[in-house]
Amino acid sequence: MAEPRSLARIAMILATCYLLFHRSASAPAPASTLCIPREREALLDFKAGLTDPGNFLSSWQGVDCCQWKGVECSNGTGHVVMLRVNTGFYCPWLIGGEIRPSLLTLQHLDWLDLSENDFGGKPIPEFMGDLRSLTSLALSNSNFSGQIPPHIGNLWNLVNLQITNSDDLTVPQAYQLISPDLAWVSRLWKLQLLGLAGVDLSAAVDWAHSLSMLPSLKDLYLSFCGLRNTMPPPAHSNLTSLESISMSRNPFNQSFGAINFVWNLHLPSLQFLSMMHCGFHSSIPDAVGNLTSLEYLYLDGNHITGTDTFPLTFKKVKNLKGLSLIDNFINMDVARELLDRLPSDKLEMLSLDNNNLTGSLPIGIRELIKLRGLWLSSNNLYGTITQSIGELRELESFDLSHNLLRGEIPGGLSALSALTRLNLSYNNLTGTIPSGNQLRTLDDQASIYIGNPGLCGPPLRRNCSGIDITPLAPEEHEGMHDVVSIYLSMCIGFVVGLWIVFCGFLFKRKWRVMFFLFSDHMYDWVYMQVAVGWISLARKIRGG
Known part of the structure; x- marks a missing residue:
């Protein structure tokens, strides 16, 4: 699977859009509402410290600041309650300059968004910790550097905090923001979303203890933070509301069982877990069976090995919908070892590309009746493709390329009305390609079957009349x-x-x-x- 943008960045963008829409819909300022004069002057002073090559703030003039772009006032009081100052994603003319302390005049401000700007490597101002009414603070991808001020821990009303420090978390980048510990985070007991992806936390030894004190936390994004070993898990954890964890691209470089934050804490609400490219080795621990609410598990690009990758307790994860372990070293037999350990009730996506899987696709594959995507390319699968594959009526994407499969393509594939992508290239398949309206609608049909010299019939130009037209050796x-x-x-x-x-x-x-x-x-x-x-x-x- 290609990674154009990290899942953490996408989720935070969606969360910001949701909260922004909710705020805009719930408290629109009518034309008759006039802003407070001292707050208008504070906004003009704030603007004076900024550089605005794209004239995003060109509307900031006149008496009524409640009508200015990016400014929202309370219906009843006229106080400024929301301030969004940025030009939007990927705009070539970014706002920069200096963030002046005149913002402190906006004592009723509960939403501040200064993300997607360019402040030239300046540190985050410490005075932001005095905006005590804030419920949402977004400073992501604005070219801040230095240490995150611990004073932000004084914003006890914060529900949403996003200080992601990388535009693309799929590739390694140099750190700009650092935080030697997360003790300041532990004071934000109302926090529901915490995004610190791309912030250097390599010195934060007790990060798990600090996070475990956030009873309202739902979404946690700590990808590419330099996290390593953790201390023993806290005796008591308050993370009962946690639903999503993204901790990919951290150099843990140890066995799965050592990650106490995930396996040894009580996480009854966890639905999404991503720990890709973290250097994990050995097998998935038995404690995975405790994550009974888990729906999506992404462990791509690690060093997971062995014939017992999935413990017997994995069956307990009955709500699992998506499982991805691309680019590992799993050498299980699909028929005898793998399928028997997968929860089959709700599984929709199974991606095990580029491993060392062996065996053939058994008839038991039909038990995964909810499966929409099955990707098993670049393994060592052999034998024939089972006819029962035609019973997966919801299958949309199916990839068995670069294996050692032989025999004929089962005719049941042509009955999969939901199928939109198929790849059977580079195997040893033989015989006539099944006909069917659904197979004829697939894109790039010739590449679906390429590398199987024994196949014939449309869409290949090799007919099945018995004339020897095998490609030259x-x-x-x-x-x-x-x-x-x-x-x-x-x-x-x-x-x-x-x-x-x-x-x-x-x-x-x-x-x-x-x-x-x-x-x-x-x-x-x-x-x-x-x-x-x-x-x-x-x-x-x-x-x-």
Whole structure:
């Protein structure tokens, strides 16, 4: 799976949009509401310290500041309650400059959004910890640097805190913001969303203890924070409301069982867990069975090994909908070891690409009746594709490419009316490709079956009439010069003896039949050579 943007960034954007919409819908300021004069002056002083190359603040003039762009006032009192100062995502003209303490005049401000700006590496002002009415503070991706001021821990009313410090958390980047500990976070007992992805927390040894004191916390984003070993888990945890944890790309580099924050705490509400590229090794611990509310588990890019990757307790995770362990070293037998340990009740997505899975797809795969996506490419699967695959009526995406599968493609695939993506390339499949309206609607059909020299029938140009048109083996390429010579001779003969050939075809029916058979043979061979070369080149480019 490609990673264009991290899940943490997407979730925080959606959360911000939701809260912004909720605030805008619940407290619109009518045209008759006038802002407080001293607050208007504070806003003008704040504007004077900023640089605004895109003229985002051009509306900040006149008497009524409640009508200015990015400003919202209370219906009843006229006090400024929301301030959003940024040009929006990916705008080339970013707001910058200095954040002046005149903001402290806005004592009724409960929403402040200064994200997606460029403050030139300046530190986050300490005085922000005095905006005691704030319920939401967004400072993400605004080019702040230095230590996050612990004074932010004085904002006891905060519900939403986002200080993500990276525009793209899928690639390593240099840290700009740091926090030597998270003791200040432990005082934000109303906090529901905490986003510190991309902030250097490598020195925060007791981070798990600080976070465990947040009884209202629902969403936690700590990807790419340099987190390592943790202290023993606290005796009591208040994280009973926690629903989502994103902790990918932290150098834990240890066995799963050592991550006490996840496995040894009581997390009855946890639905989403992402710990990709964290250097985990060994198998998933038995304690995973305690996460009975878990719906999505992402563990891609670790070093998970062994034939007992999934403990027997994994069956207890009955609400699981999505499971991804791409790019690991799992060497389980699919039929005898893997399927028996997966919770089958609600599973919709199963992604185990690029592992060491063996065995064949058993008839028991039909028990995953809710499955919409099944990705098992680049493993060591062998045997035939079971006919029961046709019973997965909700299957939308199916990838078995780059395995050792043989035999015919089951006809049941053509009955999967929801199927939109199929990849069976680079196996040892043989026989006629099943016909069916659904299979004919798939995009890039030739690439679906490429690398299976024994397949024939549409959409391939290799027919199934019994004529031997198997692609040339590598050792036969030495005769390529002879083929070129034949083509050249044919062209010369065609130019010189056009009238002879034409007359011969006109009166000799046998000549016409042999010529067209030969033409079909050569067309098929050239088509397959070009297609195989193109697909191989594209994969090398993506892999590099």
